[in-house]
Amino acid sequence: MSKRLFKQSVIPGFGITLGFTLAYLGLIVLIPLSAVIWKTTDLTLLQFWQTISEPRVVASLKLSFGASLIAATVNAVFGLVLAWALVRYSFPGKRIVDTLVDLPFALPTAVAGIALTAIYAKNGWLGQYLEPLGLKIAFTPTGIMIALIFIGLPFVVRTVQPVLEDLDKEIEEAAASLGANRAQTVFKVVLPIILPALLTGFALAFARAVGEYGSVIFIAGNLPMVSEIAPLMIITKLEQYDYSGATSIAVVMLFLSFILLLVVNTLQAWTAKRTGREV
Numbered sequence: 001m002s003k004r005l006f007k008q009s010v011i012p013g014f015g016i017t018l019g020f021t022l023a024y025l026g027l028i029v030l031i032p033l034s035a036v037i038w039k040t041t042d043l044t045l046l047q048f049w050q051t052i053s054e055p056r057v058v059a060s061l062k063l064s065f066g067a068s069l070i071a072a073t074v075n076a077v078f079g080l081v082l083a084w085a086l087v088r089y090s091f092p093g094k095r096i097v098d099t100l101v102d103l104p105f106a107l108p109t110a111v112a113g114i115a116l117t118a119i120y121a122k123n124g125w126l127g128q129y130l131e132p133l134g135l136k137i138a139f140t141p142t143g144i145m146i147a148l149i150f151i152g153l154p155f156v157v158r159t160v161q162p163v164l165e166d167l168d169k170e171i172e173e174a175a176a177s178l179g180a181n182r183a184q185t186v187f188k189v190v191l192p193i194i195l196p197a198l199l200t201g202f203a204l205a206f207a208r209a210v211g212e213y214g215s216v217i218f219i220a221g222n223l224p225m226v227s228e229i230a231p232l233m234i235i236t237k238l239e240q241y242d243y244s245g246a247t248s249i250a251v252v253m254l255f256l257s258f259i260l261l262l263v264v265n266t267l268q269a270w271t272a273k274r275t276g277r278e279v
Helices: 015-039 045-052 056-087 094-101 108-122 128-132 141-164 169-177 181-211 212-220 230-239 243-275
Strands: none
Touching: 015 243, 045 243, 056 094, 056 141, 056 181, 056 230, 056 243, 094 108, 094 141, 094 169, 108 141, 108 181, 108 212, 141 181, 169 181, 169 212, 181 243, 230 243
């Protein structure tokens, strides 16, 4: 009498799991996004173009995406350094620093914006010393970038940190024994291994920064053509009951974000395939 072996699985069968996943994804993501795009169809193509090509809208989109890219790049560099220090070194207060990394996750965004404004305003703790030197941060694009760096840093650190913890130190020692200097070990041995995770952290930080509102709105100053972000333009359109105009800007942000994230994910997949590691 033959025995049949059944493969046990904690999760239900493929059909049920896939059906639930698609239903959940449709309700939470696809239907709301479809509603945004559908609302834009109230405008003609010419009206849509006129809305998104307004100088204030174009300036706000440039500021939001430009500041987000810069902030995500800064976080990719210094987030990697911070993750490396937390993984490879022991120092007094390490647990406190490790906890502080997650502070932007727990802190309400409005509180973060008010705190940053209090620090960098003309009469703030640091602003009162920086402005006499010609370094004005609050109510400028520079202040926006600082706010975006603040809220995006944990995404890079927490994405790269587990990969570094799994990275065996013997790999670095082997590279050094073969004659590689520190720069060669970092760029030719370590960086290719952690690059997919680093790109993931960059993409997450960028995506978080593009749509950020609460922590930016206070320190931005909201000066038209200078420090006015795209999410604020959407809120302004909604306050004017211009729902089609608001969704038009949202659709443009959605499209540009999707393209940039697609590029990053494609590069991530190519890098993982080249290094022989799955994403």
